[in-house]
Amino acid sequence: MLYPPLTRGESSPHTFSMSKANLTCYSRQVSLQIDRIYERLTRTFQNPVSTPKISRALAAMELVAPLSKEEISRNSYDLFRVVMRVPISPSYTEEKKWEASRLALQGAYKCDKFLPSVEDPQEILAFLKYHFELAGRGGRDHNEPIQNALRALAHSPGPTIEALRHFDPTEPSFVNNICRLFQNDKPPQLCKAALLFLPLIGDRWFDTPHPIMGPGQMMGLCLDLASVVDRFEHTHDVQKAFLAVLLRMINSPYWRPHIVPENWRLLEYFTLVPDDDIPLRSCIDNPELIDAISALNNPEVLAFWLVVLCWKYEELIPQVQKRLKAVMKEIVPGDNRPHLNACLSMINRRLKAAGEALERSTGPAAGDLGTEIDNLRQARVYLVALRVGED
Amino acid sequence: MFSAVASAFIVDVQTELEPDYEEMNHALLKIIASSALGNIPTDADAAFPVWNGPDGTIIHVQTILYSSLSASLLAALIAMMGKQWLNRYASVELGSIIERGRRRKRKMDGMVTWKFDLVMECLPLMPQVALLLLGYALSNYLYVTNKVVASVVIGFTAFGLLFYLLIVSAATLSYNCPFQTPLSRVFRFLVRFDNEHKRCLRRFGELFGRCLDWFRRKFTRKKNRPIPRSSGTPDLFDWNGPGDRTESPVANPPGQSPMTLNWGLYKSDSDCIDWTLEKSLDADVTMAIARVIPEIVWHPGIPAAPLERFYDVLLECFDCSSRPPTVKQDLGEMAYLSARALVDMVTQRVAFVGSELVRAALESISARHQTMGLRDYEGDSDLKSTLGVFDHILGNWESSTSMDWQNFSFTIPHHSWMSSNLFTHAIPALQTFDSLPSDIRGFIIYSLRLDPPPPAQIVADCLFMIGLVLDFQPPLNALSSPDKR
Numbered sequence: 001m002l003y004p005p006l007t008r009g010e011s012s013p014h015t016f017s018m019s020k021a022n023l024t025c026y027s028r029q030v031s032l033q034i035d036r037i038y039e040r041l042t043r044t045f046q047n048p049v050s051t052p053k054i055s056r057a058l059a060a061m062e063l064v065a066p067l068s069k070e071e072i073s074r075n076s077y078d079l080f081r082v083v084m085r086v087p088i089s090p091s092y093t094e095e096k097k098w099e100a101s102r103l104a105l106q107g108a109y110k111c112d113k114f115l116p117s118v119e120d121p122q123e124i125l126a127f128l129k130y131h132f133e134l135a136g137r138g139g140r141d142h143n144e145p146i147q148n149a150l151r152a153l154a155h156s157p158g159p160t161i162e163a164l165r166h167f168d169p170t171e172p173s174f175v176n177n178i179c180r181l182f183q184n185d186k187p188p189q190l191c192k193a194a195l196l197f198l199p200l201i202g203d204r205w206f207d208t209p210h211p212i213m214g215p216g217q218m219m220g221l222c223l224d225l226a227s228v229v230d231r232f233e234h235t236h237d238v239q240k241a242f243l244a245v246l247l248r249m250i251n252s253p254y255w256r257p258h259i260v261p262e263n264w265r266l267l268e269y270f271t272l273v274p275d276d277d278i279p280l281r282s283c284i285d286n287p288e289l290i291d292a293i294s295a296l297n298n299p300e301v302l303a304f305w306l307v308v309l310c311w312k313y314e315e316l317i318p319q320v321q322k323r324l325k326a327v328m329k330e331i332v333p334g335d336n337r338p339h340l341n342a343c344l345s346m347i348n349r350r351l352k353a354a355g356e357a358l359e360r361s362t363g364p365a366a367g368d369l370g371t372e373i374d375n376l377r378q379a380r381v382y383l384v385a386l387r388v389g390e391d
Numbered sequence: 392m393f394s395a396v397a398s399a400f401i402v403d404v405q406t407e408l409e410p411d412y413e414e415m416n417h418a419l420l421k422i423i424a425s426s427a428l429g430n431i432p433t434d435a436d437a438a439f440p441v442w443n444g445p446d447g448t449i450i451h452v453q454t455i456l457y458s459s460l461s462a463s464l465l466a467a468l469i470a471m472m473g474k475q476w477l478n479r480y481a482s483v484e485l486g487s488i489i490e491r492g493r494r495r496k497r498k499m500d501g502m503v504t505w506k507f508d509l510v511m512e513c514l515p516l517m518p519q520v521a522l523l524l525l526g527y528a529l530s531n532y533l534y535v536t537n538k539v540v541a542s543v544v545i546g547f548t549a550f551g552l553l554f555y556l557l558i559v560s561a562a563t564l565s566y567n568c569p570f571q572t573p574l575s576r577v578f579r580f581l582v583r584f585d586n587e588h589k590r591c592l593r594r595f596g597e598l599f600g601r602c603l604d605w606f607r608r609k610f611t612r613k614k615n616r617p618i619p620r621s622s623g624t625p626d627l628f629d630w631n632g633p634g635d636r637t638e639s640p641v642a643n644p645p646g647q648s649p650m651t652l653n654w655g656l657y658k659s660d661s662d663c664i665d666w667t668l669e670k671s672l673d674a675d676v677t678m679a680i681a682r683v684i685p686e687i688v689w690h691p692g693i694p695a696a697p698l699e700r701f702y703d704v705l706l707e708c709f710d711c712s713s714r715p716p717t718v719k720q721d722l723g724e725m726a727y728l729s730a731r732a733l734v735d736m737v738t739q740r741v742a743f744v745g746s747e748l749v750r751a752a753l754e755s756i757s758a759r760h761q762t763m764g765l766r767d768y769e770g771d772s773d774l775k776s777t778l779g780v781f782d783h784i785l786g787n788w789e790s791s792t793s794m795d796w797q798n799f800s801f802t803i804p805h806h807s808w809m810s811s812n813l814f815t816h817a818i819p820a821l822q823t824f825d826s827l828p829s830d831i832r833g834f835i836i837y838s839l840r841l842d843p844p845p846p847a848q849i850v851a852d853c854l855f856m857i858g859l860v861l862d863f864q865p866p867l868n869a870l871s872s873p874d875k876r
Contacts, residue, residue, distance in 0.1 A: 026846075026847035026851045030851050033854040033858060034854060037854065037858060037861060057861065062832075
């Protein structure tokens with residue numbers, strides 16, 4: 001929110017021409033008070049014997065949770081762990097426990113700016129499961145706790161993937177709940193959180209010998225995914241998540257027929273994928289894939305996929321290399337030129353955007369952008385070669 | 392008057408500076424008469440009277456009297472000149488307001504540079520000296536003439552002198568002493584007490600205070616009662632009344648942090664406000680006062696706050712014939728400032744003094760009040776929210792229509808003031824309802840949810856309110872910091 005221009009209070013010397021010393025004093029007071037509040041809250045939940053105290057603690061948590069500050073996020077996550085560990089008692093009922101955990105997780109993961117690392121994803125998975133159950137029963141809106149839990153899990157992929165080994169994400173109710181998060185009536189931030197979480201369970205959902213859901217549901221998810229594409233900003237992590245899911249779907253014979261053109265368009269992010277990315281590796285090592293994509297009769301998609309294969313040509317298995325050459329020969333350059341031009345202009349556009357972003361950024365982000373620019377340049381070389389019909 | 396009195400005595404004593412021919416004639420006639428009767432005078436009686444000049448005491452007395460007269464006349468001269476100087480300062484000169492202002496400023500600067508006030512303050516010193524000299528001369532003269540008569544004059548002169556010395560001493564030691572004289576000011580300037588002297592003086596003061604207490608207990612039946620405080624109100628302020636600040640009337644004493652509360656200053660601020668409201672009907676003055684009110688801590692040492700007066704000011708800004716009332720044209724700022732001042736005073740008085748003491752004023756206001764916070768006021772969120780809070784204070788925080796914080800768009804100073812005010816309000820509200828009223832909760836959530844976050848002092852106030860929910864003691868500095876918004 002932007003404040004309107006200052007029209008009142010200028011007459012007072014104390015109004016807002018605050019000295020640096022005063023500002024520092026208030027900032028220090030804020031930090032001290034946050035520490036005191038969380039210390040008291042932690043003590044209350046570690047020894048939850050007094051019902052009025054717990055009620056007051058819950059009221060205080062509800063008030064402090066909306067504040068976006070790093071200390072709040074960090075302390076809230078620590079408090080969440082305390083809340084989840086403390087056993088249920090007559091004064092600390094299950095209802096209060098889940099309410100406290102909801103508020104603590106809201107304080108920790110309400111905004112993208114400050115996301116503490118998850119130490120034990122099992123607790124968050126339990127929390128997520130509980131809120132999925134409640135959401136299934138209807139009544140109160142559970143979007144926010146679910147969003148916070150998914151955001152927390154997606155923010156710490158390593159521990160989450162490890163924890164998911166002891167969790168079944170293909171369980172029908174869980175699958176249904178996740179799929180429901182992409183529906184149009186859900187808030188964009190919830191969809192985004194679900195999308196960022198989806199790659200973590202991608203291998204259990206898409207790389208399976210048998211489909212985990214029926215064709216109708218698969219089609220529905222693909223359509224929902226296509227509809228959420230334009231609902232939030234495509235930041236780097238979103239682009240990566242989209243591509244990871246898409247590559248898993250492409251590689252699956254069950255999912256591939258349901259991918260809609262809006263999803264295929266996301267192949268444009270292929271240069272973001274790291275070299276050791278498992279879904280990409282599986283895709284480019286799949287000899288059937290090139291024919292399957294040819295069969296789609298979508299020249300633009302085929303052009304993209306050929307660029308991807310050309311880009312990774314040195315790493316392709318001989319069988320795929322042979323098939324790629326064959327397909328390239330089959331293509332009449334003139335027929336595919338408009339699509340290749342479209343691909344080329346897209347790559348040029350992304351190169352320009354990445355170059356501008358590189359000028360503004362420093363540190364690890366600059367490193368990522370540098371890699372992306374290298375990949376894009378390399379892809380452009382292949383694309384130009386493809387356009388003029390070179391082998 | 393001094394000159395006339397001194398002159399009268401001078402004329403009377405003047406005769407003793409010349410030979411007394413009547414007395415000499417009387418002595419000669421006595422010798423002649425005695426000789427004629429055949430009684431030839433002998434020894435001293437036969438000596439012809441010879442004048443050997445005036446008596447030493449008379450010369451001394453007359454010198455002092457002339458000094459007294461000169462001092463009086465000099466004082467009169469300077470007083471006349473002072474009148475001329477002041478006339479020049481007060482003279483109205485032609486020109487634009489800016490030019491006149493500039494000339495007035497130049498004159499004022501000159502007065503400050505040439506210490507005009509000190510010169511004018513020292514003027515009464517001369518008649519005082521003249522009076523002292525007159526008393527001394529008179530005592531001396533009468534002592535020679537008649538000791539009984541002299542004792543009366545000496546007694547009164549000594550009493551006057553002693554009284555004057557005590558007054559000067561008291562005024563030197565205490566800045567707040569009302570019996571200030573230029574001499575005490577000079578003494579205070581000249582005498583810089585070191586710590587040891589101060590300790591001695593403090594000990595002496597304590598001893599004197601104990602004696603005074605003893606006398607008071609002995610002779611005073613009725614003791615002044617402190618302002619009662621409601622039983623439910625926390626004892627937030629360790630109120631001991633305004634301290635005597637000998638060193639400086641305005642600034643905090645050296646070594647005292649600027650965050651330290653200066654109760655006396657708030658008390659004098661409130662007194663100034665009372666006096667100004669009583670003397671002035673100027674709208675600009677009222678607005679200036681309304682701006683200052685939130686900067687004062689209305690602590691228990693302040694006997695009353697001008698609640699009803701400001702409610703009248705608020706009502707004057709509204710057209711109460713429509714329901715709900717509308718703000719009159721061009722009076723939006725006045726309405727806002729008076730409403731803010733009113734809310735601030737009521738909140739502070741309830742929190743710091745107790746609702747019992749403001750109940751009468753609030754009941755009187757409630758009887759006349761119509762709900763004002765429902766109108767949009769052309770998007771003036773500051774005014775609408777202030778009036779809304781005032782409606783709630785007069786009604787009940789829980790039962791009134793809740794404040795729609797999310798739809799407000801505050802200026803930073805107002806937002807900051809609102810957070811400070813609600814924090815003050817939260818203290819008694821928590822005691823009454825055992826939980827924060829929903830409107831205060833709404834305000835905290837609204838403020839903390841802002842992106843980017845509001846200024847640090849608003850966040851601090853919100854966190855202090857959250858602290859109250861967790862039974863933390865309210866921090867005194869935060870409630871009454873000098874930069875109260």
